[in-house]
Amino acid sequence: GEDVEQSLFLSVREGDSSVINCTYTDSSSTYLYWYKQEPGAGLQLLTYIFSNMDMKQDQRLTVLLNKKDKHLSLRIADTQTGDSAIYFCAPSPSGYSTLTFGKGTMLLVSP
Amino acid sequence: DGGITQSPKYLFRKEGQNVTLSCEQNLNHDAMYWYRQDPGQGLRLIYYSQIVNDFQKGDIAEGYSVSREKKESFPLTVTSAQKNPTAFYLCASLLGTADSNQPQHFGDGTRLSIL
Numbered sequence: 001g002e003d004v005e006q007s008l009f010l011s012v013r014e015g016d017s018s019v020i021n022c023t024y025t026d027s028s029s030t031y032l033y034w035y036k037q038e039p040g041a042g043l044q045l046l047t048y049i050f051s052n053m054d055m056k057q058d059q060r061l062t063v064l065l066n067k068k069d070k071h072l073s074l075r076i077a078d079t080q081t082g083d084s085a086i087y088f089c090a091p092s093p094s095g096y097s098t099l100t101f102g103k104g105t106m107l108l109v110s111p
Numbered sequence: 112d113g114g115i116t117q118s119p120k121y122l123f124r125k126e127g128q129n130v131t132l133s134c135e136q137n138l139n140h141d142a143m144y145w146y147r148q149d150p151g152q153g154l155r156l157i158y159y160s161q162i163v164n165d166f167q168k169g170d171i172a173e174g175y176s177v178s179r180e181k182k183e184s185f186p187l188t189v190t191s192a193q194k195n196p197t198a199f200y201l202c203a204s205l206l207g208t209a210d211s212n213q214p215q216h217f218g219d220g221t222r223l224s225i226l
Binding site: 008031033035040041042043044045048088098099101102103104 | 115117144151152153156169203214215216218219220222
């Protein structure tokens, strides 16, 4: 099955850029999602990328996909304290299938 | 407003007791999922259902049971056989259209603790 790895913790200063990395093993993953979880809450879909794309930009968020290396990254520009949360990478072989989640990266943004 | 409702938000279980967590969605989604979240463990899939009256085991189904009698409801029972039930439980749903990408949508979770 799919194995997903993320670094567990990232600390940045407000206004800096944050880059959260993810590696996965299943080359058939077609859709790759990023979710955000604030304390005590459910998961909120942030963005996603199709496997036939290299990059997707959505306001302050940029997703980069290196399909050959099975590496996905999420860049948050001008990081704000409200961005402090846990971020999950979740590849899926199709939109109808189950997701495999990484352990999540806790982003801490200091003023 | 459409969404996924999980209840209760907090639940306490005594030793040897079964408890049921509720998950209801009014999004007309076909598929529903239950995940367990432990600190530092990410999300692990317990059960999922792609259609009414049918469900499949996920990675950690032992000690849990589900039913899917209605499209909008997918309750999870944590049985006494689950020896370490303390966790945050998340329910999700998915439209299930095969022709387009549809992400999973999540409820706000139920935190279960042992008394």
